[in-house]
Amino acid sequence: MQVARLHATGDIRLHTEPDPTPGPGEVLLRITAVGVCGSDLHWFTEAGIGDARLNRPLVLGHEFAGVIESGERRGQRVAVDPAVPCEQCEFCREGNPNLCSDLHFAGHGADDGALREWMAWPARCLHPLPDSLSDADGAMLEPLGVAIHAVDLGHLKSGMTVGVFGCGPIGLLLLQLARAAGATQLIATDKLPQRLEAARRFGATTIIQAAEGQEAGDVWAATNNRGVDVAFECAGENAAVDTSIAAARPGARVILVGIPGDDRTTFSASVARRKGLTLKLSRRMKHVYPRATQLVERGLVDVRALVTQLFPLSEVSQAFVVAQQRTGLKVVVEP
Numbered sequence: 001m002q003v004a005r006l007h008a009t010g011d012i013r014l015h016t017e018p019d020p021t022p023g024p025g026e027v028l029l030r031i032t033a034v035g036v037c038g039s040d041l042h043w044f045t046e047a048g049i050g051d052a053r054l055n056r057p058l059v060l061g062h063e064f065a066g067v068i069e070s071g072e073r074r075g076q077r078v079a080v081d082p083a084v085p086c087e088q089c090e091f092c093r094e095g096n097p098n099l100c101s102d103l104h105f106a107g108h109g110a111d112d113g114a115l116r117e118w119m120a121w122p123a124r125c126l127h128p129l130p131d132s133l134s135d136a137d138g139a140m141l142e143p144l145g146v147a148i149h150a151v152d153l154g155h156l157k158s159g160m161t162v163g164v165f166g167c168g169p170i171g172l173l174l175l176q177l178a179r180a181a182g183a184t185q186l187i188a189t190d191k192l193p194q195r196l197e198a199a200r201r202f203g204a205t206t207i208i209q210a211a212e213g214q215e216a217g218d219v220w221a222a223t224n225n226r227g228v229d230v231a232f233e234c235a236g237e238n239a240a241v242d243t244s245i246a247a248a249r250p251g252a253r254v255i256l257v258g259i260p261g262d263d264r265t266t267f268s269a270s271v272a273r274r275k276g277l278t279l280k281l282s283r284r285m286k287h288v289y290p291r292a293t294q295l296v297e298r299g300l301v302d303v304r305a306l307v308t309q310l311f312p313l314s315e316v317s318q319a320f321v322v323a324q325q326r327t328g329l330k331v332v333v334e335p
Helices: 038-046 135-154 169-180 193-201 216-222 238-247 269-275 289-297 313-325
Strands: 002-008 011-016 026-035 063-068 077-080 118-122 126-128 161-165 185-190 206-209 228-233 248-256 278-281 307-312 330-334
Touching: 002 313, 011 313, 026 077, 026 135, 038 313, 063 135, 077 135, 077 289, 126 289, 135 169, 135 228, 135 248, 135 289, 135 307, 135 330, 161 169, 161 238, 169 185, 169 193, 169 228, 185 193, 185 216, 185 238, 193 206, 206 216, 216 238, 228 238, 238 248, 238 269, 248 269, 307 313, 313 330
Parallel strands: 161 185, 161 228, 185 206, 228 248, 248 278, 307 330
Antiparallel strands: 002 011, 026 063, 026 118, 026 330, 063 077, 077 126
16 A cells, blocks of 8 residues: 655655554554644644654544445445544543543554555544545544534633634634634634635634734724633644733633644733633544534535645645645645
8 A cells, every 4th residue: 555654854755565454443444535734734844743753754644534444334434533542541531532641643653644545443433424525524524623622612602702813724613613603703813814714704703914913902903892702722823822812801711722833832921810811722622523523514514615725645745735835724635
């Protein structure tokens, strides 16, 4: 089979490797669609993410769909949860598998991801795709799940004012979820004009060009000097964190979703303290795939419009270059 491995910064190579053999509890998957995530771009441009570093040629890809090719469910199209929690530790037993102390995750550390033609993966992590969803739609359920978890942390209520700071795919999904939850004012900021226009299409009532944190005043003006009830920081930049905190009303929630490239987040403590803000850091997702599937199937969230470029596995290097340029929204590789 063909496999794409990251060897160093900007260096993805195709290899021919043996087809995998499923182990206990696993099935064989034929991979049909893989989304290129912002965290994949951290690996591609920085040879790591956070405190995890590239120490061997790694197969990236954790947003993916496929077809089961072994076992009782053979032939079933599925979306794949890239996280394999142990289900035994105290965090799993408490209902927080995203905080598992022995978590395996596709395309991270010792666990190869989906940028290949075939892979073996636990059957318990495979979620059926309805006929109305395409393979690329199935891959997009993973970032939608991340957005759902962030919204859960934000405790959205009808009539709230919500700010989304950073309008990549996760931010655009958050806008749609906030609208579906009944938010009446949706404010979106980003540096890229094409992403702001996408934010408007996906429900933003106000779009503001990001300018290194200077846009907080525009947010206050747009909310009649009230600020936002919930702020979602999705850019992974300290300027966006500062803006989120500055734009939040006293007593608001600020959800940090973005992943900073230098593994550090800073902000003005006095501003956050005096407002009595609740800050939460969002870690992947919990058991949200059934919810994500229903939201897309019922037309409440549009994931298909986020996919702007498709590449075959043979052009995976170009796919990452295009994703890094951020001229579109979501790049998907189709092995």
